[in-house]
Amino acid sequence: MKRKHSLVVVGLMGVALSLSACGSDDDGGSDNGGGGGGEAEGKVGVILPDTESSVRWESADRPALEAAFKEAGVDAVIQNAEGDANKMTQIADTMIGDGVTVLAIVNLDSESGAAIQEKAKAAGVATIDYDRLTLGGSAEYYVSFDNTKVGELQGQGLADCLGEKDANIVYLNGSPTDNNATLFAEGAHSVLDSMTSYKVVGEQAVPDWDNEQAATIFQQLYTAADGKVDGVLAANDGLGGAAIGILEGAGQAGKVPVTGQDATVEGLQNVLAGTQCMTVYKSATQEANALAETAIALAKGEDAETTGTTVDSSDQSEVPSILLDPQSITKDNVGDVIEDGGQKAEDVCTGDFAKLCTDAGIS
Structure with a gap:
């Protein structure tokens, strides 16, 4: 059984934004500075999980995501839930209220992650599981490593x-x-x-x-x-x-x-x-680029290019996935x-x- 997806159509929430820069303010705002990336519609929100489980989220993923979205000319806001599921929910609510058309999360647990995705779905916002699969969730895509x-x-x-x-x-x-x-x-x-x-x-x-x-x-x-x-x-x-x-x-x-x-x-x-x-x-850069490409496809109402599917063990549904190859060091x-x-x-x-x-x- 494959999850059924309804892709976000450009302007679904009536928001047409000129995309040029990536916001990363920890207080919830996005930096919508001027400068060139051309014009497109849509807005991406990304919620990272914490700063304690691994230093990668702030030292690697955040800068890689900022660079990937800026290069693509995508307006994006990146927040960190600081290990607090309630805070992640609050951030998601704010992002949805601020008009994101695509929301990517690294869940802190599947239950709270799935609840966030249901809220987003009800608001017409497409969701992506970044790095961690949300069991029982409703994400359109899963971007991670194998x-x-x-x-x-x-x-x-x-x-x-x-x-x-x-x-x-x-x-x-x-x-x-x-x-x-x-x-x-x-x-x-x-x-x-x-x-x-x-x-x-x-x-x-x-x-x-x-x-x-x-x-x-x-x-x-x-x-x-x-x-x-x-x-x-x-x-x-x-x-x-x-x-x-x-x-x-x-x-x-x-x-x-x-x-x-x-x-x-x-x-x-x-x-x-x-x-x-x-x-x-x-590679945080490789994973961030894959997320940016997937988010852009969703914002355009298009299918993202996948490498296969991942089985959600909670209900045996198949989630379209972009899985990258890790390297032993x-x-x-x-x-x-x-x-x-x-x-x-x-x-x-x-x-x-x-x-x-x-x-x-x-x-």
Whole structure:
């Protein structure tokens, strides 16, 4: 069963806007400055989830989205819900009231995300799930990376670092309210569960991707396993960093491989230092461009170009999707992230990491 979509027709809400710049005021306003992008109709609202689960949302996604919409000549306003589902709902209500014709959200949980999308639908506003699928939602499109593959890369990365020896593994999974976290774990398990020399000695999800809670949870799992942990499948760099902090206290940092995701500055530094086995790079520019292209198609009343569909596990509906390919990053190819613009060398190669960058061929 495929979700039925009613695409937004230009001027659906009677708003014809001259599109030229991207607004990003955290208080809810958009910057409708002058300057050239030509004329088009429609307005896009984007709501990012928080600033705590990963630094990517403000350091990578926001600037990439601003650049993508500005390049396309699209009037857009970008807000951050700061981890508060009620605030996300309020932001969405304001955006809808201000005349957005397309609304993209990174939901904090599927229930609140689906409610936002229903409100938008009732107001004739098209919706897009950005990065995270809203289970039971009504988004016209889902723009993200292949998140099962992300987990597979993490699982294979940990296996490559552990080798064929007997090993005890702890899983530090992402938020239970984030469908992506489920997919990451499924992908990792699909690789590691078939390796009979590995034993899972602990697994727990981290509420809201909270790094402080992750440290507490990992400490408890580590203690329960009597410190006999040989590898950590951490769902992102923040959770990986929390585990590394505990391992450092036990004198095991660098001896126990830890995975990650997002190719953050800290994650890349940990990979270079050898305390983190690998991370997964997902180009914010690539994802932002895909969102901008999808939003523009919706605003014009056209179909977006998709790579396939994603099954919504809540009702088995198929959501038209644009899924991008993630990349595994180890010490050998950290430079790929720098070259692609995912991070700046001057941010990664600071202090003690300068020599590590030089050794890795990063300048």
